[in-house]
Amino acid sequence: DAGITQSPRHKVTETGTPVTLRCHQTENHRYMYWYRQDPGHGLRLIHYSYGVKDTDKGEVSDGYSVSRSKTEDFLLTLESATSSQTSVYFCAIGTSGRVDTQYFGPGTRLTVL
Amino acid sequence: GESVGLHLPTLSVQEGDNSIINCAYSNSASDYFIWYKQESGKGPQFIIDIRSNMDKRQGQRVTVLLNKTVKHLSLQIAATQPGDSAVYFCAEALNNAGNMLTFGGGTRLMVKP
Numbered sequence: 001d002a003g004i005t006q007s008p009r010h011k012v013t014e015t016g017t018p019v020t021l022r023c024h025q026t027e028n029h030r031y032m033y034w035y036r037q038d039p040g041h042g043l044r045l046i047h048y049s050y051g052v053k054d055t056d057k058g059e060v061s062d063g064y065s066v067s068r069s070k071t072e073d074f075l076l077t078l079e080s081a082t083s084s085q086t087s088v089y090f091c092a093i094g095t096s097g098r099v100d101t102q103y104f105g106p107g108t109r110l111t112v113l
Numbered sequence: 114g115e116s117v118g119l120h121l122p123t124l125s126v127q128e129g130d131n132s133i134i135n136c137a138y139s140n141s142a143s144d145y146f147i148w149y150k151q152e153s154g155k156g157p158q159f160i161i162d163i164r165s166n167m168d169k170r171q172g173q174r175v176t177v178l179l180n181k182t183v184k185h186l187s188l189q190i191a192a193t194q195p196g197d198s199a200v201y202f203c204a205e206a207l208n209n210a211g212n213m214l215t216f217g218g219g220t221r222l223m224v225k226p
Contacts, residue, residue, distance in 0.1 A: 042204070045212060099162065099206065099209050100159055104158070106154070
């Protein structure tokens with residue numbers, strides 16, 4: 001998966017608890033993205049980053065925050081998890097901002113009870 | 114890896130036959146279209162893209178056709194192989210920026226030996 005790892009790979013948590021998902025890359029790519037994948041919706045962009053400390057919102061950013069203090073790590077935080085955030089979360093990286101340079105990680109399955 | 118267990122439209126083809134996967138897109142202003150392949154337990158993988166000023170583009174064993182009049186996109190896979198079994202997603206965007214994609218719901222391709 002092009003030098004992308006996601007952790008944890010599976011997580012079960014309870015409503016109202018904070019959760020942080022980590023995306024780590026070894027490619028030194030400038031761009032990093034967080035998507036969620038749900039039945040019937042394909043992938044939807046949550047947040048993305050175009051450099052260290054440079055982030056912006058995507059289509060479904062409510063309830064999520066991100067941080068990027070180092071090139072290699074992009075963290076996605078659910079401050080207070082809700083059942084509607086049960087999903088599979090994918091991180092992607094890219095050398096440029098172009099779609100055809102994006103590579104996806106293996107995903108994290110998050111279940112909020 | 115992770116994948117989403119979905120009640121997806123399914124196309125079942127015999128090994129060696131050609132496959133055609135269809136997609137209807139929603140925004141007539143979209144300028145850029147992409148097909149992704151997602152194997153079980155993995156993240157999506159870029160297959161081929163096409164700009165709106167083209168009707169057809171060919172890759173290795175794959176062809177994408179674009180019909181802007183009816184907002185329809187198709188992916189043709191020649192001589193389908195067992196390794197082609199996966200979920201295929203189309204995506205559209207106003208441009209080729211990685212933060213601008215809108216994904217479709219996906220089609221599952223099953224290749225029978």
